[in-house]
Amino acid sequence: MAVSKNPETLAPDQEPSNASDLRRRPASSSSAAASPAVPDSSSRTSPSITENWTAALDGDSGAGAVGNDDLKERIGEANDLGEKKKASSGDKVGRGEVPVGFVDRPSAPVHVRVVESPLSSDTIFQQSHAGLVNLCVVILIAVNSRLIIENLMKYGLLIGSGFFFSSRLLRDWPLLICSLTLPVFPLGAYMVEKLAYRKFISEPVVVSLHVILIIATIMYPVFVILRCNSTVLSGLNLMLFASSVCLKLVSYAHANYDLRSSSNSIDKGTSYLNLYKSQGVSFKSLVYFIMAPTLCYQPSYPRTTCIRKGWVICQLVKLVIFTGVMGFIIEQYIDPIIKNSQHPLKGNVLNAMERILKLSIPTLYVWLCLFYCTFHLWLNILAELLHFGDREFYKDWWNAKTIEEYWRMWNMPVHKWMLRHVYLPCIRNGIPKGAAMVISFSISAIFHELCIGIPCHIFKLWAFIGIMFQVPLVILTKYLQNKFKNAMVGNMIFWFFFSIYGQPMCILLYYHDVMNRKVRTE
Structure with missing residues (x-):
């Protein structure tokens, strides 16, 4: 692209009426410049300069330079911003002296607007992080694959026939x-x-x-x-x-x-x-x-019209697969970890913390598989076979910002039962909301203790204490949520108390008490 040795200049009074005048002029035959202008105090990007750059881009002869489209777009955005600010301020200052034909040259302007970095605090939540999520998934698969190989090399395959059927x-x-x-x-x-x-x-x-x-x-x-x-x-x-x-x-x-x-x-x-x-x-x-997959009685329920046999078979296959995954994790990871641990309330505190943290990941995987098998697969299979229409067995509890939100969303059949037959009757009888919540958690704690303590033949009330401990956690997580005003912080606090600390601690407590009982009885 040739540049004239004697470029034309455009004085302020010779300014084209619009950008189309400049677009019609070949960049190879003319260049535009103007006398130095006073910069617009209301804008960090001169609209007059960007108009001349746009004109040069459109009027350039030849096949067109690679990258011009992106530069045009950026110049256009800067031009729009500058025109708006200039119109609001009523500035009539003339344009600067800018060579029109230099946009494809090494001296071409590439910085034409004020832009924040994608990870800056002002724009980080406006960006798409899908690629980073994909990276996390790839890393998760790689790390867990290594752990599976390492576990098999260390312990071998621990699942025997007794896992599926035992003479006991x-x-x-x-x-x-x-x-x-x-x-x-x-x-x-x-x-x-x-x-x-x-x-x-x-x-x-x-x-x-x-x-x-x-x-x-x-x-x-x-x-x-x-x-x-x-x-x-x-x-x-x-x-x-x-x-x-x-x-x-x-x-x-x-x-x-x-x-x-x-x-x-x-x-x-x-x-x-x-x-x-x-x-x-x-x-x-x-x-x-x-x-029916519900705990609340009513004379009639919403019903579906047919049974999707293929869908039921698919869900049954998934149920078998995820049950096998749970068995593998329990036998290969959880069982060796708890056998090599001490009672969490005895011995060295650091050793107990290390065991809890090591146990937290496989325990979380088992809990997620158990939730998926029970609330998504089994209850939906039962609902399909019985034509049961209302299949809201859970909500998006994984997005819970507080412990209270989690208990309202993760087990909808129990939540609806508790709301209908415990909490609301308490409110109707003049009991304060806080007391009604404590009563609801107390009933839940009793049933948790019955379902865990009785089969284990352990009566130390670990499950009861764990559920009642949710009451102060509800207050604490709600306070932290209101203080930080950030859903991400509340969700992270929920996951810490729920999966990193709570479940592994309960498993260690019950396991060691069960083992101690076996030693005494034998």
Whole structure:
């Protein structure tokens, strides 16, 4: 591109009316310059200069230089910014003397606007970090692959046939009988409600009979587990099933009591009340409720129209795969770590901290797999087979900023039950919100202790204390969230208390107590 040795100059009074005048002029035949101008105090980029650069870019002869498009775009943005600021300030200062034909030369301007760095504090959250997320995923895969290889080289394959089937399970046949006879208690609750609907028994008698049935539902498996000295896994499964039936019976009794007492006060057009009046106490509704993936009773539920058989098979395959992944992590990582550890409340504090931190990652993986298998796979499979429509079994608890948000989102069936049958009744009876929250956590702590302590044959209340410890954590995390005003900080605090410290500590406590009990009994 040739440059004239005698470039033209554009005085302020000879300024083109618009940028198109300059675009029509070949850069090879003319250059523009002007007398020195006073810089615009309201803008760090001169709009007149950028207009001349744009004109030179558009008027350049030849095939066009590589990189001109990007420079045009930057010049255009700077020009727009400068024009806006110049219009607002009413500045009429003339343009500077700028050679038009130098945009493709080594002296071409490349710095034409004020721009912050992508990682600066003002723009870091406006950038896309998808590439960094991909990098973290690649690093995570690489690090975990190395750990798997290192573990296999150190311990070998520890999973044996006993993981899938053990002769000890045959000694737990009383627990199987107990689980098969538990539906007797819902049948008793149905008979009580049938008598109450026909007004054969008074309301105090109805309440007393339901209380007896609910207590018997949870105490019956406790008695069987303690008498049979069952394995931890068998006892855990039975206690989870019994706790589910117990909560369902509470909801069944409470909901039917509310329907009976409200039959004269609720609007006559209420669908549930009309269904209750027309059908009464339906045995079919009770059977569906006991089998459905919900803890809250109502006479009818939203239903789907068909069963997706292919989808069900796919979910079952995923369930088998992730169950195997959990078994691999438990046998290859968690079991060796806790066997080589000391009781966390005894011995060296640094050793206990090291074991807790080492145990936190595999424990977190197992917990995530357990959550996925239970709340996403199993409950959705059950809902699909039963045409159950409401499948909000969890929310995005992984984004929780406080412990309170986590407990509201991670287990929706229990949360809805607690809200409907514990928290809101407390509020309606004048109990303060703080006290109602403590009552809710207390009930949750009791069931956690029953489901963990009873199968382990340990009665040191570690699970109860761990759940009740959530109450001050709720207050603390809410305070920190309000103080920092940052969702990321609150989410990081939640993950620390939940996965890095809480779960590994509970596992170590129960494991060593179970091992000590075995030593004493043997």
